[in-house]
Amino acid sequence: MLKLLTKHFWDVVARLILRNKIVILVGIILITVFFSTKWKNMRFTNTEANLLPDDHEVNLVYNNFLKVFGEEGNLIVLGVKDSTLLTVKNLNAWNNLAQTFKKYPEVETVVSIKDLQKLVKDTKNEKFKLEPFIKDSIKSFSEIEILENDLFNKYPFYDNFLFNKSSKTFRTAIYLKKDIVNTQARKLFIQNNLVPIIEDFETKTNLDIHVSGMPYIRTLNSQNIVDEIGLFVGAALLITSLIFFFFFRSFRATLISLLVVCIGVMWTLGILGLLNYEITVLTALIPPLIIVIGIPNCIFLINKYQHEVKLHGNKVKSLQRVITKVGNATLMTNVTTACGFATFILTESKLLKEFGVVASLSILAIFLLCLLIIPIIYTFLPYPKDRHLEHLNKRWIGGFVNWMVQMVKHNRIAIYSTSLILLILSIIGIYQIKISGSLIEDMPKKTEFFKDIRFFEKEFNGIMPLEFMIDTKRKNGVMKLSTLKRMDELQNLITEIPELSKPISVVDLVKYSKQAYYNGNTKFYQLPTSQENSFILSYAKNSSTKVDLLDNFVDSTGRYARITTFMKDIGTDKMERIEEDIQMKVNKLFPKDRYEVTMTGKAIVFQKGTTYLVKNLAISLSLAIILIALFMAYMFRSVKMIVISLIPNIIPLLVTAGLMGYLGVPIKPSTILVFSIAFGISVDDTIHFLAKYRQELQANNWKIKTSVYGALKETGVSMFYTSIVLFFGFSVFTISSFGGTVALGALVSATLLFAMLSNLLLLPSLLLSLERSIANKEVLKEPSINIIPDEDNDDDDLI
Template sequence: MSKIFSFGFWNSIARVILRNRLVIIAIIIGITIFLASQWQNMRFSYTEANLLPDDHEINITYNNFLDKFGEEGNIIVLAINDSTLFTPEKFAAWNKLSEKLQTYPEIENVISLGNLKKLKKFDDPKRFEMVPLLKKGKLDSTQVAGYKDEIFNKLPFYDNLVYSNNTNTVQTALYIKEEIVNSKERKIFVIEELRPLIEQFEVDNNINVYVSGMPYIRTLNSQNIIDEIGLFIGGALLVTSLIFFFFFRSVRATLISMVTVLIGVMWAFGVIGLLHYEITVLTALIPPLIIVIGVPNCIFLINKYQQEIKNHGNQAKSLQRVITKVGNATLLTNLTTASGFATFILTDSKLLKEFGIVASINIIAIFILSLVIIPIIYSYMSLPKDKHLKHLNKKWIGGFVDWVERMVRDHRIAIYIGSISLLALSIIGIYTIKVSGSLLEDMPQQADFFKDIEFFEEEFNGVMPLEILIDTKKPKGALKLSTLKKMENLENIIVDIPELSSPLSVVRLAKYSKQAYYNGNPKYYQLPTSQEQNFIAPYLKGISSEGNLLNAYVDTTGQYARMTTFMKDIGTEEMERIEAGLWPQINKIFPPDRFDISLTGKALIFQKGTTYLVKNLIISLSLAILLIALLMAWMFRSFRMILISLIPNLLPLIVTAGMMGFIGVPIKPSTILVFSIAFGISVDDTIHFLAKYRQELKANNWKIKRSVYAALRETTVSMFYTSIVLFFGFSVFMISSFGGTVALGGLVSATLLFAMLANLLLLPSLLLSLEKSIANKKILKEPSMQIIVNEDDVLPEEENELK
C-alpha cells in the first residue's frame, strides 16, 4: 500500500503541476512580487550579536548597568602619533577639526586637546571650577610647546584618556548620543560625515589619523557585511553556473537553473523582511546558501529529464517521470538538509534561532521552486538536442566510477585502515581545539579600521570597554574615602594586567581634586587623607553642578560606581584566565557581604555567549543526528541500517574537528555552524545510495554484491556532480574578508568532500563486509515510503495522459 500511495501521490503532484502550468507560474510571480515588497522591512544589524538569551544572568547584569549609567559603547576615538602635531599650524588644524565635530547633532560631547579644562581652586567662595586650559587665539610655537608640556607633565588626570605618556600619542574622544548609537543615523554619520572629514584633514595636513571605538568599528563592519552579500551571491552564481555548464554543456539548462535559484534568493530576502529580522553576519549567508543548495536540486531534475529523453524521446512522459521518480528522493534530501539548519531553532540564542528559521524555510522553498519551475519551463521548450545529452556518456566520469568500484571491491581493508587512522588522528586534533570569544577576530583584518584597532591596542591597550559595576549597598557609599581606596587598590591590580588598560573611575576625580587643592602641583595627584578630605569637601560642590564629570562614574544616589577599563582583543580562554585571577582579589578588596561587584560590557557578553554556544553546539548537533536518524528509521525500518548510514556521515565531522585543531581554527560562533550544516547536507548522499541499494536488492533477488555495485554505479555520478557543486559553492565564502566566514566556507567544503568519499567508499564497504547481518528481508523490511520509483511502477495508461 505504501508503494502505491507513494507513487499515486507523486503521480498526482505531476498531474497538478503539468495541467496547471500557467496558474502555477502566476502564483510564483505573485508570491515573488509579494516577498519583494517585504524587502523594505529588512534591517541591518547596528549592534554586536548578543548570543545569550535575554533572561540570562549575564544579560540581566548588563541591562542593570545600562539602567545606572546608560550606553557604554558610545565613544569614537581619533588619535595622532606625529611629532609635527605640536607645531602652530597643525595644532590649530587639529583643534579646528574638534570644533567642527562638536557642531554635529549626533555628537553629545568632544574631549580633545583644544577644549581641555583643568580643575582650579577658588577661595571666594570656596569652590572648584573646570576652566579652559587653552586660551583662545593664535598660538606661537613657544605657547604650543608650553601647552604640550603642561598636558604631558602636569595633568596625570588625562593620562591614557587624552594622551599616552609612553609614546606622545594624543587622542580625541567623541561621545555619540545614546539614542543613535544603535541606529541607522550612526551609520550615516560615520560613513557620510565623519570619514570624509577625517580623510580631508589627512590630505590637508599630511598627518595620519587613526580612528576606532565600538560605534565606528560596528559601522564599518556592518557595511562590509552589506557589501559582501552581493559579492557572495555573484560569486555563488558564477561558480555554480560554470560548473553546471561544464557538466551539462547546455546554456539552456544552465539558465533555467540560475533563474530558479535567483527566484529562491528573492524569496530568501523576502522571508527575512517578512519576519522583520536583521541582516547579520549569519543571515547574510542565506541567499548564497540557497544558490549552493538549490543547484544540486536542479542537477537531479535536469539530469533525470535528459536521461528519460534519451531513453524514449517522449517529452510528456519524461516530465511526468521527473516529478514522479525524483520527487521523493529530492524531498527527503532537502528535508534532511533543512533539519540540519532547523536544529538551531531549538537553541536559546536569538541570532542562531533566526538563522535556523530563515534557512530551513527557504531550503524547502527552493525544493518546491525547483520541482515546479524546471518541468514547467521544459514543457514549453523543444526537446534537448543530441549534443546536450552527450554528457550522459562521458568517459572521464566513467573512469571515476570504475575507480570507486575497484577500491570497494579490491581494497576494503585499505579503506578501513585509512578511516581508522583518520579517526585516531582527528581525535588527537580535537583535543587541541581552542574556544575563541574574540569580538574582533572575524572582522576583516586587512581593512584600515582593523589596523587602527591594532594601533589603539598598542597605544592604549584596546578599545573594547570592560565595565566593573560596584554596588556599595548604601547611598553615597561610592564617595566614601574607604571605598575610593578600595577602588584604587583594584585599579593598581588591573594596571598590572597587560591585556587591560589603566581604568577610568571616580578615583581619578578624587585624586585630581587633591591636586587642584594644592594649586595644581602634580605630586599631589593622589587620594586625599581623611583630614584633607574635610578641607577639600567645601570645594567639591561646584564639580557636581559642573555637569557629568562625577555622574559619568557615580550614579545619582551615590550607591553605585563604575570602573571602565579597555581590553585588548583577547579570546575566551585568556579572559577566563584573567577573571580567575581577578575575582579572588576583588572579593578580598570588596567583601561580598558588604559589596556586590559585577563584570560586564559588550565584549565580555560576546565571550560568554561564545562559551554558551559551544555548549549548545553539542545539543544542536545531537538533535540533528537524532532527527535524521529517526527520519531514516522511518524510511528504512532497520536499526542496523541506521548505524551503518551514520558512520560515513559522522566520520567527516570528526575529521573536520580534528583538522580545526591542527590548523588552529578555534571554535567560535561562525565555525560552530559547520557541523550541523555539513551533516544535514552530507546525509543526502547516504539516502540516495541506500534507497538505490534497497531497490537493487529486490531487483537482484537479495544478492548483496551485485546490488551494492549496481547502486554504486548508478549513484556515483550524481553524488560526484552534487558534491563538486557544493564544494565549490561553499568555497565561494572563502573570498570573504571575514575570518569566520572564510573558515565556515573552507570547513564545510572540506567536510562535504570527506563525506562524498565516505559515502562512496566506506558505506558500500560496510554493506559488503556486513552482508550476512543486514541484507535479508527480516532486517531490511519494506520501507514506510518508496524513495525511488521503479520503472515498472509507472502506469502505462498514465504515461501519455499529459501529451
Template sequence: MSKIFSFGFWNTIAGIILRNRTVILVLIACITVFLGTQWKNMRFSFTEANLLPDHHEVNQEYQKFLDRFGEEGNVLLVATNDPTLFTPEKFNAWNQLAEKLDSFPEVEFTIGVGKLKKLQKFDNPPRFELVDLVKEEKLNQQQVSNYKKELFDSLPFYEGLVYSKKSNTVQTAVYIKKDIVNSKQRKIFILEEIDPLLKQFEKDNNLELHVSGMPYIRTLNSQNIVDEIGLFVGGALLVTSLIFFFFFRSFRATLISMFTVIIGVMWSFGFLGLMNYEITVLTAIIPPLIIVIGIPNCIFLINKYQQEIKNHGNQAKSLQRVITKVGNATLMTNVTTASGFATFIITESTLLKEFGVVASVNILAIFVLSLLIIPIIYSYMPRPKEKHLRHLGKTWIEGFVDWIQRTVKHRRITIYICSVILLATSIIGIYQIKVSGSLLEDMPQDAEFFKDIEFFEDEFDGIMPLEILINTNRKKGVLKLSTLKKMQRLEDLLLDAPELSQPVSVVDLVKYSKQAYYNGNPKYYQLPTSQEQNFIFPYLKNLSDGTSDQLNAYVDSTGQYARMTVFMKDVGTEEMERIEANLWPKIHEIFPEDRYEVTMTGKALVFQKGTNYLVQNLVMSLTLAIVLIAIFMAWMFRSFRMILISLVPNLLPLLITAGMMGFLGIPIKPSTILVFSIAFGISVDDTIHFLAKYRQVLKTNNWKIKKSVYPALRETTVSMFYTSIVLFFGFSVFMISSFGGTKALGGLVSATLLFAMLSNLLLLPSLLLSLERNIANKKTLKEPHLQILADGEDLEEENKETDN
C-alpha cells in the same frame, strides 16, 4: 499500500503541476512580487550579535548597567602620533577639527587636547570648577610648546584619556548621543559625515589619522557585511553556473537553473524582510547558501529529464517521470538538509533561532521552486536536441566510477585502516581545539580600520570596554574615603594585568581634586588623607562646569553605585577566563561579598560569555540533528539497525573536520560553530540516495548482497560526484570573504562535504558488504515507508510488481 500511496501521490502532484502550468507560474510571480515588496523591511544589524538569551544572568547584569549609566560603547576616537602636530599651524587645525566634530547634532560632546579643561579651586563659595586650559583661539609656537609640556608633565588625569606617553600620541574622544548609537542614523553619520571630514583633514594637513572606537568599528564592519552579500551571491552564481555548464554543456539548462535559484535568492531576502529579522554575519550567508543547495536540485531534475528523453523521446512522459521519480528523492534530501538548520530553532539564542528559521524555510522553498519551475519551463520548450544529451555518455567520469568500484571490491581492509587512522588522528586534533570569544577576530584584518584597532591597542592598551560595577549597598557610599581606597587597590590590581588598560573611575577625579586643591601640583595627584578629606570633599561635591555634574559619569545619582571602566585588548575566551579566575578572589578580598556587590560586564564580556553558551548549544543542536535524521531514516527504511550503517560514514567526516580545526588552529566561534550542523544535514543526502538505490537493486536481485552493492554504487556515484563538486566549489565561494569566520566556514564545510562524498562512496558500501548477515539483509531492509524510484524502472512496472 504505502508504495501505491506514494506513487499515486506523486502522480497526482505531477498531474496538477503540468495541467496548471500557467496558473502556477503566475502564482510564483505574485509571491515573488509580494516578497520583493518586503525587501524594504530588511535592516542590517547595528550592534554586535548578542548570543545569549535575554533572561541569561550575564545579559541581565549588562542591562542593569545600561539602565544605571547608559550605553557604554558610544565613543569614537581620532588619534595621531605625528611629531609635527605640535606646531602652530597643525595644532590649531587639530583644535578646529575637534570643534567641527563637536558641532554635529549627533555628538553629545568631545574631549580633545584643544578643548581640555583644568580643575581649578575657588574659595567663595568653596568649589572646584573646570576652566579652559587654552583660552586663545590660535596659539603661537611658544604657547604650543608650553601647552604640550603642561599636558604631558602636569595633567596625569588625562593620561589614557587624551594622550599616551608611549609615542606622544594624542586623541580626541567623540561621544555620540546614546539614542542614535544603535540605530541606522549612526551609520549614516559616520559614513557620510565623519569619514569624509577626516579624510579631507588628512589630505589638507598632511597628518596621518587613526580612527577607532566601538561605533566606528561596528559601522564599518556592518558595511562590509552589506558589501559581501552581493559578492557572495555573485560569486555563488558564477561558480555554480560554470560548473553546471561544464557538466551539461548546455546554455539552456544553465540559464533555467540560474533563473530558478535567483528566484530563490529573491525569496530569501523577502523572507528576511517579512519576518523583520536583522541581517547579521550569519543571516547574510543564507542567499548564497540557497544557490549552493538549489543547484543540486536542478542537476537531479534536469539530468533525469534528459535521461528520460534519451530513453524514449516522449516529452510529456519524461516531464511526468521527472516529478514523480525525482520529486520524492529530492524532497527527502531537502528535508534532511533543512533539519540540520532547523535544530538551531530550539536554542534560546535569538541570533541562532532566526538563522535556523530563515535557512530551513528557504531550503524547503527552493525545493518547491525547483520542482515547479524546471518541469514547467521545459514543457513550453522544444524537446532537447542530441547535442544537449551528449554529456549523458561522458567517458571521463567512468574512470572515477571504476576506481571507486575497484577500491570497494578489492581494498576494503585498506578503507577500514585509513578510516581508523583518520579517526585516531582527528581525535588528537579535537583535543587541541580552542574556543574563541574574540569580538574582533572575525573582522577583516586587511581593512584599514582593523590596522587602526592594532594601533590603539599598542598605544592605549585596548579599545574593548570592560565595565566593573561596584554596589556599596548604601547611599553616598561611593565617596566614603574607605570605599575610594578599596577602589584604588582594585585599580592597582587591574594595572597588573598586561591585557587591560589603565582604569578610569571616580578615584581619578578625587585624585585630580587633591592636585587642584594644591594649586595643580602633579605630585599631589593621589587620594586625600582622612584629614585632607574634611576640607577637600566640600569642594568636590560642588564640582560643576555650569552644565552637568561631573560625577555622573562615574557615580550614579544616589551615590551608591560606582563605575570603573577599563579597556582590554582583543583576548579570546580562554584568556579572559584566566584573567577572571585570577581577579575574582582578589576582588572579593578587597570588597567583601557580605558588604559589597561587584560585577563585571560590557559588550566584549557579553560576547565572550555568549560564545561559551553557543558551544553548549552546538552540542545540543548537533545531537538533535543526528537523532532526528537517524529516526527519519530508520522510519524511512523501517530498520533501526540501519541507523548505525547510515550514521558512521557521516559522523566520520565531522570528526575529521573537527580534527583539522585543532591542527590548523581554527577555533570554535560563532561562525565556525555552524559547520557541523550544515555539513551533516547536507552529507546525509548522499547516504539516503545510495541506500534507497541499494534497497531497490537488492530486491531485484533476490536479496543477493554482492550482486546489488556494485550496481547501486555505479548508478549513484555520478550523481554524488556531480552534487558534491557543486557543493564543494559553491561553499568555497565563502572563502573570498574578508571575515575570517566566514572564510573558515566556507573552507571547512567544503572539506567536510568532500570527505563525506568519499566516505559514502567507499566506507558505506564496504560496511554493507562486511555486515551483510547482520544488517543489510531482507529482514532489516523491509518495504520502506517512502519510495525513491529507480531511474530505469517504469512506473507501470512498479505498480504491477506491487499488485502482485
C-alpha cells in the same frame, strides 16, 4: 499500502503540475512579487550580535548596568601619531576639527586637548575652579612646549586618556548621544558626516588620522557585510553555473537553473522581510547558500529528464517521471538538509533561531521552485539536442565510478585502515581546538578600520569597553573614603594587567581634587586621608564647575560607581584567567554583605556568548543526528541501517574538527555552524545510496554484492556531480574578507568532500562486510517511504 499511497501521491502531483502549467507559473510570479514588496522591511542590525538568551545571567547583569549608566559603547576616538602635529598650524587645526563635531545633534560631547581643564584651588572663595590649558588658540611654539610640559609632567589625571606621553600619540574622544548608538542615525552620522570631514582634514594637513571606537567599527563592519552579500550571490551564481555548464554543456539548462535559484534568492529575501528579521552576519549567508543548495536539485531533475528522453524519446512521459521518480528523493534530501539548519531553532540564541528559521524555510522553498519550474519550462521547449545528452556517456565519469567499484571490491582493508587512522588523528586534533570569543577576530584584516583597531591597541591598550559596576547598597556610599580606597586598589590591579588599559573612575577625580587642593603638586595625586577629605569635600561642594568627563561614573543617587577600562583583542582562555584574577581580588576587597561588584561590557557579553554556543554545539549537532536518524528509521525501518548510515557521515565531521585543531582554527560563532550544516547536507548522499541499494536488492534477488555495485554505479555519478557543485559553491565564501566566513566556507567544503568519499567508499564497504547481518528481509523491511520508486514500464500518459 503506504508505498502505493506514496506512488499515487506523486502521480497526482505530476498530473497537477503538468496540467496547470500557466496557473502555477502565474502563482510563482505573484508570490515573487509579493515577496519583493517585503524587501523594504529588510534592514541591517544596528546592535551587536547577542549570542546569549535574553534571560541569561550575563545579559541580565549587562542590562542592569545599562539601566543605571546608559549605553556604554558610545565612544569614537580619533588618533594621530605624527611629530608634525605639535606645530602651531596643525595643533590648531586638530583642535578645530574637534570643535567641528560639537555642532552635530548626534554628538553628546567632544573632548580634545583644547577641552582639557586644570582644576585650580580658589583659596579666597574656598572652592575649585577650572581653567583651560588652551584659552583660545596656540600662537607660538613656546606655548606648545608649556602645554607639553603641563600634560606630560604635571597632570597625571589625563595621562593615557587623550595622549600617550611615551610615543606622543594624541587622540580626541567623541561621545555620541546614547539614544542613537543602536539606531540608523549612528550609521548616517558616521558615513555622511564623520568620515567625509576626517578625509577632508587629512587632505588639508597631510596628517594620517586613525579612527576607532565601537560605533565606528560596527558601522564600517556592517557595511562590509552588506557589500559582501552581493559579492557572494554573484560569485555563487558564477561558479555554480560554470560547473553546471561543464557537466551538461547546455546554455538552456544552465539558464533554467539560474532562473530557479535567482527566484529562490528573491524568496529568501522576502522571507527575511516578511518576518521582520534583521540582516545579521549569519542571515547574510543564506542567499548564496540557497544557490549552492538549489543547483544540485536542478542537476538531479534535469539529469533525470535527459536520461529519460534518451531512453524512450517521449518528452511528456519523461517530465512525468522526473516528478514521480526524482521528486520524492529530492524532497527527502531537502528535508534532511533543512533539518540540519532547523536544529538552530531549538537553541536559546535569537541570532541562531532566526538563521535556522530563514534557512530551513528557504531550503524547502527552493525545492518547491525546482520541482515546479523545471518540468513546466521543459514542456514549452523542444527536445534536447544530441550534444546536450553527450554528458550521460562521459568516459572519465565512468572511469571514476569504476575506480570506486574496484576500491570497494579489492581494497576494503585499506579503506578501513585509512578511516581508522584519520579517526585517531582527528581525535588528537580535537583536543587542540581553542575557543575564541574575540569581537574583532573575524573582521576583515585588510581594511583601514581594522588596522586602526591595532593602532589603538598598541598605543592605548585596546578599544573594547570593559566595565565594573560597584553597588554600595546605600545612598552616597560611593564617596565614602573606604569605598574609594577599595576602588583604588581594584584599579591598581587592572593597571597591572597588560591586556587592559588604564582604568578611569571617580577615584581619579578625587585624586585630582587633592592635587588641586595642594596647588597642583603632583606628589599629592592620591586619595586624601580622612582628615583631608572633609576639607577637600568642602571645596568640591562650593564649586559650581565640574569635570564633564566623569559625569557618568557615579549615578545620581551616589549608590553606584563605575570603573571603565578597555580591553585588547584576546582569546577566551586569557579572558577567563583575567576574570578569575580580578574576581579573587574583588572578593577580598569588597565584602559581599556591603558591596556587590559586577564585571560586564560588550566584550564580556560576546565572549560569554561564544562559550554558551560551544556548550550548545553538542546539543544542536546531537539533535540534527537524532532527527535524521529518526527520519531514516521511518524510511528504512532498520536500526542496523541507521547505525551503518551514520558512521560515514560522523567521521567527516570528526576529521574536520581535527583539522581545525591542527590548523589553529578556533571554535567561534561562525565555525560552530559548520557541523550541523555539513551533516544535514552530507547525509543526502547516504539516503540516495541506501534507497537505490535497497531497490537493487529487490531487483537482484537479495544479492548483496551485485546490489552494492549496482547502487554505486547508479548513484556515484549524481553524488559526484552534486558534491563538486557543493564543494566549489561553499568555497565561494573563502573570498570573503571576514575570517569567520572564510573558515565556514573552507570547513564545510572540506567536510562535504570527505563525506562524498566516505559515502562512496566506506558506506559500500560496510554493507559488503556486514552482508550476513543486514542482507535479509527481516532487517531491510519494506520501507515506509519509497524514496526512489521502482522502475516500471508503465507508459500511461498522466497528462
